[in-house]
Structures are given as C-alpha cells and as structure tokens.
Amino acid sequence: MKAIVYERNGDPSVLQLVDRPVPEPGPGEVLVRMAVSGVNPTDWKGRQQSPLPAGWQIPGQDGAGVIEAVGEGVEQDLAGERVWLWEAAWQRPWGTTAEYTVVPVRHTVRLGDASFDLGACLGIPFLTAHRCLTAGEYMPDALRAGALTDHTVLVQGGAGAVGNAAIQLARWADATVIATVSSAEKAQLAAAAGASFVINYREQDVVEEVRKIAPDGVHTIVEVAPAKNATTDVQVLRHGGAVCVYANEGGTEVTLPVRDLMRPNARWQFVMVYTVPKAAKAQAVVDVAAAAAQAGIRVGEDAGLPLHHHPLSAAAAAHQAVENSVVGKVLISTSDQ
Secondary structure, eight states: EEEEEEBBBGGGGEEEEEEEOOOOOOOTTTEEEEEEEEEOOHHHHHHHHOOOOOOBBBBOOOEEEEEEEEEESSOOGTTEEEEEESTTTTSSSOOOOEEEEEEEGGGGGEEESOOHHHHHHHHHHHHHHHHHHOSSTTTTTSOOOTTTTTTTEEEEEESSSHHHHHHHHHHHOOOEEEEESHHHHHHHHHHHHSSEEEEEEETSOOHHHHHHOTTTTTEEEEOOOHHHHHHHHHHHHEEEEEEEEOTTTTOSSOOOOHHHHHHTEEEEEEEEEGSOOHHHHHHHHHHHHHHHHHTTTOOGGGGGEEEEEGGGGGGGHHHHHHHHOOOEEEEOOSSOO
C-alpha cells in the first residue's frame, strides 16, 4: 500500500510517500481502506515536535473510508461499513494519510450515505467545537435540536474550521450565533455556515455590536485568539458565561481582570480535544454523528467551508496549506473511491 510516513521531526519535506505492507488489525481494531484524510493544525504541529515512539509516523487524525477487516473481539458484520475516523494517530503511529490504516474500533463511527469528504471533516474540528459549546456552567452536556434554544453563542473567528463547526453545531441546536470575521469574504463564509449575525472586527466595534444583539451578554464564547480578544470577551460575557479557548492565535499569554470576572462568576475553559474527559468526548462523538445524520452538518463553500483536495503524493503541500492558514478544509485523497 502507499502511505505518507515521516521518521524524524521537521518541515513538510520530511513527509515521504512509501510502500508498506497492508497492516493486520489487532484485538479491538479494524482495518480501514481510506478514501479521504482530513488535515488539521495538530498534524503539522505534531510533525514538527511530537516524539515518534515507533520511530515513524503516518500523520492524520481524521478521515473516512470503508472497514475491510476486523480484529479479534470486533463484530464481524462491521466489515464493509462506511465510517469516519477520529483521533486515529493520537499516541499511535497509524494515521489516516495512507491507503489503509488500523484503528481501534471505538474510533470509528458509521457514516451511512454521507460523503467521504464530510466524514473526513468531522473529527477534530467538530469534537473541539462540541466541547466549547458544552463546557460552560449553563450549557447542556449534550447537543440536539433545541438544546441551545434561548442561548447566544459568540464564535470568534467564524471562518476557521473549528469556527465553522461551532456555528453549524450551535445552529443545529437552535442557538443564536454571532460570528466575528476579518473580511467581507470571510463574512460570507460565516453566514453560509449559518451564523445569525456576522461582525467584521476590522470595521465594527465588536462589544457595541454584540451588546445590541445580546444586551445581557452571551452564554458562551468559542475563542481562537484569547490574547487578542480577552478584553472584548470580558465585556460581552453574561453572568455565569464561559470563554472556551481552543487555540492561541496572536499570542500565548493572556492577562485577565480578576474582579471583573469574579463578579459574574465567569469561567475560562481551556480545550484540547485529545485530553477532553472521556465521558464528554464520547458524548461529542454521539452528538456529532447525530448532527451529520440529520443533515445538520455540511461541507463545501455553500456551507462556509471550502474544500481543498490534494492527492496522496502532495501531502507536503497539504500540510503547508494548513500551516499557512488557508481558509477552509484541506483534504487528502488516499484512493479513487
């Protein structure tokens, strides 16, 4: 089989297209014939600095394909199922950027008739967004239609992959969603994702505009750039609200006004999907799968998430595109399916 492998940390040039034997699934595992692999920022960050316990790594946490074989202890009738994968390569050498991979069966979810492109987009971004939308004190533990009725969510950076996921999930759950963006083009993407209101922070006063929409403040903020947005976040958060931080764009340190956050019993929640509590992550997988099955999640430009396809041989270019913050979702086609 063809696979992308790196044997040392570094820039995209360490990614090599190689021939490898098709692996055998072990106990509790399945062999998946990959169709599409999704590329996330953690893929290139891990390539740069994460240790290689096996001495090599196939990158790619997310993807979609068909189960070809099952290991000991796995239901035989899963063979032939179309599935999407999540956290395939977390502390494991077998990622999704290959024609075949092996993964614990619990990290596969039935895809049904949905496209492989959709499946490859669901993992890290949507599970991260789910955590951001459920970690607050006054937010539900699970999402479903109606779960966020009468809730207002602010998505800082509504044109990014996690921002798009947060908008789509929050709207599926019937929240009022405010998104901030930096350009007219990104405003169109956030609106296409389903944002109720879009604010261009380069041209408008975010605090003033949010307060017009939500005079009492917002219940939750999905935050991509805490160092830059902390002052704004403090001013638009309602009593008991939460700022859920999943990235550190624009700086790695945050200064917060303690008394101004104590009075409303506000919460700052930091989110890394790989170490989210097991119960919360399991619920996220269930809810994201339900949203996809109910057509509450879409991909493509008309859903605010342009797709950028690369062949397996161009994995380095795909990684570089994500590292360069291309707008949309980067996918690697691993087969002709």
